[in-house]
Amino acid sequence: MSRKITMKDIAAEAGVSIATVSYILNNAPGQTISADTRQKVLEASERLQYSMNLAAQSLKSGKSGLVGILLPKVEPAWYWSAYKYAKAVALLEKQLMQQGYHVILSYYDLDHPAFDLVLERKLDGVIVFDVTEDIFTRISSHYGMGIPVVLMESYVADPLFHKVVPDFKAAMQQLQPDSGQQQASFLVMDAYHNAGMCAQIRRDAGLTAEHTHIYHSDEGLEQFLGDYRGKYGLVVNEFLASRVLQQHANVGVICTCGCPDLLPGSVRKAVFPESIYSKVTELLLGYMQSSEYRCEEEYIYR
Template identity: 35%
Template sequence: MERRATSSDVAKTAGVSRATVSYVLNGRTGQSISAATRNRVLAAARELGYTPSTAARTLRRGRSDLVLMLLPPEPLGRALAMIIDAASEQVERNGLRLVAHRVPSRGGAVPLVQSLAPAALILIAPLPDAEIAAVQAAGITVVSLPQTAGDPLAPDLGIGAMQVKHLVESGHERIGVAVPPESGYAWRVKVRLAAIRDACARYGLPAPAVERLGLEAAEAAAAVERWLEGEQRVSAVCAFDDDHAFAVLSGLSVHGLQAPRDLAVIGAEDIPLAGLAVPPLTTVSVDARRLGEHFAQAALASASGAGEDGAALAVAGPPAVSLILRASA
């Protein structure tokens, strides 16, 4: 078997020290290495087919070249997929790799973090305070969304608040909410409902009428019937996402009803089919790509040494949600 090239071979070929090879190939900053020397090292590494040992580098640094993103235990929707794609592209452009992993169902996240020794941890899903503290104690920076109800950068909080704001400004005083069944989206449903309830309270509206339904016309039709019966009938519905908004529109159709005449409907995420609904769906768009880029930038700042090891960083930047006004609400 042909011997694998080592950093000593690269140093000998380039006429430099092993330390210089390490500085150049590992992207270490703060060293006065000339462009000519850097180019000689890179050329020698290419000629010899040398790549730094990931295992050795991890042992030396105490962390890997990975950025770990922990996801909630739910189906991978369009917005979440876009967050992952955008963050992955940004991280890889800077020489690291993104690993997206659902929060382990047993044993907690700490063993996973310990085994990967990531340069930074991005939290899309919540972790118990004790686990976050353990990760930070290991010197790993934790990047997360700000959990402030008025902050539109927390998408599920911002979506709920914006949905209610639009409906109130359109004259609605009694609001319903369509969310998925308990399984699958428990964390996001909890956050979204909290945002909608808080917004209703701020506007002096009664508590929203919540219906849990799958993506079936019969379930949606039954929910529509409950929303529209009695003296406390609902005049508008905030859907968990555009899929559930489509289900509500289908439920209206079963009864020969139509949005917004009989029941206004507002969705979330602005999927490509939203404009093709009958009527076209008013929804809240999530700038998922920008959010993913903000996550990556914060993680990269930590990995480069710009931030304090073991810090807790809340992503900051421009709003990630906006109203897409169409005909359904």
């Protein structure tokens, strides 16, 4: 049986003191540790495959070291549903693990939301994607009292909670056709459960519901596109754009899944910066690690 790796081993590997390793791995507040030293310790921990005793850590610090990420189940499930948030979750998990936190991922049913899986665990913070007002009310009744909650891709009328949303308006301006060409005549997008999110995307595009198609089937998409032959349009979601491009070439694509390489190089596309996830992590860590942390922005666009 192999020997259990300890903080002493990590300290020797990283060339730092055992106390420094303990401060970093336990997210001890009030310690001035350089980013280089923190990175060196975390990399040494990963190389040695160090596994912290979360139960013991929780008893000692009063914190679980766990962050929950809640995602909506998509029904009906399109072929891209499993990949829609894959990159977002991977980036958030990487950033949180670098700070010593572990992630619990849970999908909730839109019709019968149940949060038993995450409620039975003591979470230090929660990130929620694309949530309706009603479901958010249920989530905030369980969390939010001393447990920070950050929303993504959601417009919710509650100033106590921060919402980090993609800057669709800036992305659409980036996709603006060359001077002299027509403006976008139509918008194709997959469904967001958060009604405010859908409405805001339409407003940013300057288009009404009449000129917007929410994808539900290939037949409906083909019928909609038939009214805009030769005209320039916008597509939200690169997986959906691959369907649109089979019938209509003159589009600009806003890549919401972080997979722009799915599309031909000739397609005009906008990609949101990974800093959007860094901002979520920054907010969550700020509130989890300091009772004095404050951010005045309710809606944060990236």
